[in-house]
Amino acid sequence: MLRIGWVVLLVTAIPLVGSAQEAAKAVSENEGDKALLRLDGNVRGIIVGLQRATLAVLSARQIVTYFHVPLNKLPDWVRAGTDVTVQYRVSADGSFWAEHIDPYKPPTPTTPPTMTTPTVTIVPLEQTPSSAPTPLQRQGSLTELRRRTLPSRGLSALQSRLNAPLNLLENEVQRLLPHYRAAVRFFNPNLTDSQAEALASAVLRCAIRHGIDPRLVVAVIACESTFRPDAVGKRGEIGLGQLKPETAAGLGVDPYDPVQNIDGCVRYLRQQLDRFGSVELALAAYNAGPTAVQRAGGIPQNGVTPRYVQKVLELYRRLCGQ
Numbered sequence: 001m002l003r004i005g006w007v008v009l010l011v012t013a014i015p016l017v018g019s020a021q022e023a024a025k026a027v028s029e030n031e032g033d034k035a036l037l038r039l040d041g042n043v044r045g046i047i048v049g050l051q052r053a054t055l056a057v058l059s060a061r062q063i064v065t066y067f068h069v070p071l072n073k074l075p076d077w078v079r080a081g082t083d084v085t086v087q088y089r090v091s092a093d094g095s096f097w098a099e100h101i102d103p104y105k106p107p108t109p110t111t112p113p114t115m116t117t118p119t120v121t122i123v124p125l126e127q128t129p130s131s132a133p134t135p136l137q138r139q140g141s142l143t144e145l146r147r148r149t150l151p152s153r154g155l156s157a158l159q160s161r162l163n164a165p166l167n168l169l170e171n172e173v174q175r176l177l178p179h180y181r182a183a184v185r186f187f188n189p190n191l192t193d194s195q196a197e198a199l200a201s202a203v204l205r206c207a208i209r210h211g212i213d214p215r216l217v218v219a220v221i222a223c224e225s226t227f228r229p230d231a232v233g234k235r236g237e238i239g240l241g242q243l244k245p246e247t248a249a250g251l252g253v254d255p256y257d258p259v260q261n262i263d264g265c266v267r268y269l270r271q272q273l274d275r276f277g278s279v280e281l282a283l284a285a286y287n288a289g290p291t292a293v294q295r296a297g298g299i300p301q302n303g304v305t306p307r308y309v310q311k312v313l314e315l316y317r318r319l320c321g322q
Contacts, residue, residue, distance in 0.1 A: 036087045039065060040104055043082045045168045047209060054211060055098065056168040057086060064168055068211045069098040077103075093279050095211045173204045176214070180204055183218055183319070188227040199227060199240070202259045206266040212273070217266055219316040220286065223308065224265075229258040241265025283309045 041057035044064065053074050055067045067086055078084065083104035088096050180200035185191060191199070203221070207214035224242040225231035233242050238255035243264050248255040253264035272282035275290060284299040285292075287308045292300045299306055 036089055036099060039086050039088065041065070041084065041086070043078060043080055043084055045080055046078070047169065052211075054209070055086075055101075057084065058168075064172065065096060066208065066211070067096045067098040069101065073098065073101070075101055092277060093216075093273055093282075094213055169205065169208055172208060173201060176204055177201060180214065180218065184227050187222045191227065199229075199258060199262065202262040203266075206263050210266050210270045212266060212270060215319040216279070216312075216316050217262075217269070219312050219319060220269065220283070221262070221265065222315060223312050229261070241268075243268070280309055280313070283312050 039057065039059060041059040043055055044058045045056040047054040047056075048071070052068050052070050055069065055078070057065050057067060059065065067088055078101060085102045085104050086098050087100040087102075088098045091097055177197065177200055180203060181193070181196045184196040184200045184203075185193075188196075203217050204214050207217045221227055221240050224237075225240050227240060229240055231237075231239060231242065235244070237244055238248065239261035240258055241261050241264060243251075243253075243255045243261060245255065247268060248261075248264055251264040251267055253260040255261050255264065269282060269286055272285040272290060273279070276282050276285060276293065280299065281293055284305050288300050288302065288305045292302075292305075299309060
């Protein structure tokens, strides 16, 4: 891969896709298994890949979390709109992997209640008593839980927005797009606004689809080509991600097309993350090739790859605000 000289680092962090705050507040499945976390929510979208699926789950706090799950662990009954309980773990690259997906059940109280509170059915003014949900429906529905806990002001508009068909991937892309467009323009000021937006959109869509932090993808492309679509390496590497022709052919992408080049870059990085299970080794394999990493039993000490890994990781940390 092409190595460009050191770049000036961003002073502001790019927001993270998903819900780091939600993960920090998640509770352990039980005291004996601290690695598994739990999240209750409503499935708002499912993206199915070749070997795994990605579930967009909306929690009661109105935060969307993306969970990756191997296809053999994805239950047949899971559909968009299903209330689920997800028990998951956080991988080394910060992505969330679901271990168990079960129908939603309210958490079991840790201490027995000291008194019994009667259930009262409240009929909204705009509804007739016959159309009111039963107490059991109110207790078992996360949607109703959100309706009871959200402020009444503007509830109708918010509820209609939640019930409307949503493309969560596109919503997330549009939410983060201004930050990533600015980052792309920072590294390559010669791009027009429309060109920077197209590249930023491709980075976000590909990264979310393949379960990689988009900030890591930005760091890789910035170090490879400083976001120059026409960049050509000394050994024939092509484009934004500096894909070798044989690598691009193996991925089935046109390296001269900027969007396909980004897709190939992200997919190749995902392959190395899955193969080595480490961001450092995945970056080393992206630079020197997986065979060189396997032969060296780690980062090849060739005088180039260690500096490349360090440079990408340092920029990645800056983009994360560290």
